[in-house]
């Protein structure tokens with residue numbers, strides 16, 4: 715069976731209680747994106763940025779995977795071909811559910827990154843400004859998350875995977891953030907069957923061959939059951 719590539723976005727973690735910058739009333743609504751999710755914001759006020767990500771890290775550590783995460787882990791375990799998850803999410807809920815082949819294109823809350831030398835290490839629960847890098851001692855530790863204006867991680871591998879995919883599914887993504895919003899076109903050009911699974915149609919829903927609307931915790935297990943023929 716041919717490879718499956720699955721793009722996941724905030725919609726799959728929302729049902730585990732993790733909000734996004736588009737939600738009102740959540741963690742993001744108290745801050746401007748340019749203050750907490752850009753390199754310029756970090757340069758201006760690293761303390762604010764660390765407090766923001768410390769809160770997100772704490773929230774993510776308390777979250778549990780939902781039925782959609784579990785269904786994707788079951789697909790990877792039972793499907794007789796490769797199943798790769800490319801996620802825009804910085805939580806570890808796919809891994810917590812048992813998925814192994816996961817690429818975090820926007821980094822992870824679990825990681826720290828040295829802005830001076832690029833060294834990566836496991837982030838402590840609370841990061842502080844001025845914390846020295848364990849490799850070069852520069853006081854420039856930052857969360858290992860991709861901010862607006864920065865290049866997402868693993869792009870060459872992701873494009874290779876899309877070119878080889880037999881099935882491409884996008885789950886819980888808005889279709890408003892590039893390059894992820896264009897993955898469907900890359901997969902389609904390569905001959906993959908494309909399916910969007912979402913609460914509401916995304917901005918790029920017309921690029922997909924198939925659309926399934928509904929809660930991720932319901933629609934994803936149903937799709938996986940069909941994929942596995944059970």
Ligand SMILES: [Zn+2]
Nearest residue numbers: 828831847850
């Ligand atoms: Zn360093």
